[in-house]
Amino acid sequence: MAEEMGAEGQETLGNGADNMPQVAIISQYVKDLSFENPNAPAVYQWQVQPNIDVQFNIAMNKAADDVYEVVLKIDVRAQSDQGTAFAVELSYAGLFGIRNVPEEQIQPFCYAEAPRLVFPFARRVLADAVRDGGFPPLMLEPIDFAGLYMQQAQQAGQLAQGEPAGQA
Template sequence: MSEEKQEQPNRELSIQRIYLKDVSFETPNSPSVFQQEWKPETSVNMNTEVNTLSENVYEVVLNVTVTTKVGEQTAYLAEVQQAGIFSISGFSDQEMGAVVGSYCPNLLFPYVREAISDMVTKGSFPQMILQPVNFDALYAQHQQEQAKKVAENDSGQTH
């Protein structure tokens, strides 16, 4: 009966604010890049940061860098740091990792996509639309990599 009386913690997650923290757009080889045949190669680099602001209040920053090259020349480099302040409480440590490592970046991603698309278009390049990202899978992959590193460090130490 005592188990029945134990209540699940009251879980809360709310968005306090979503904002652009930093943005940069560079076209280091313009105008010559506009005179070349447009056969771009694009790479996307993405990561997240989590900062504790106060008890149960976190800043999550989604950092995205898009680099597009034509041949050896960089056509453009677009960097966006999209941030959000979230009130999060009632989650276990394991659940918190998933909330700030997957759920929050997933909420921020559409804002990053829009910012990059706008910058690229205003830079006079063909529209760039970032493809959807499976943040759950990326978070799971990150967790597996961390577990592997811990296991390697533990096996490398002598007791």
């Protein structure tokens, strides 16, 4: 029998054709990690709470056919009037297998969904690095990567139109 009924009553091909969209995490890894504690041991005597500045960036690279590397780069700097308490740079990557997904949906996945999937692991690595540097663990708040992607896509769309607001 060449055709079978699938789980939802849909006809599936019995010839082994694999045409359903598939996404899977192949691997996750620390690509680069740097922790600086430039004012140790004096920093441990400071009484002032430092200001924490967090910056992040997302990069996507095609690693092979149907395989994409998504790198979440997080830079954290803790500063006070007395100087830098610590600085951390983390590049945390996920390797994703993406098959049978329309080309126009790969970029939104890699810039919105993939970072959401690897963020909890990157957050733990970052918290551990800060803790291992002698400071309280830094627990970053969750980030709405999908919302940020949509916002940037909308801004890029406005810029692509090339017309100042109010002109037709």
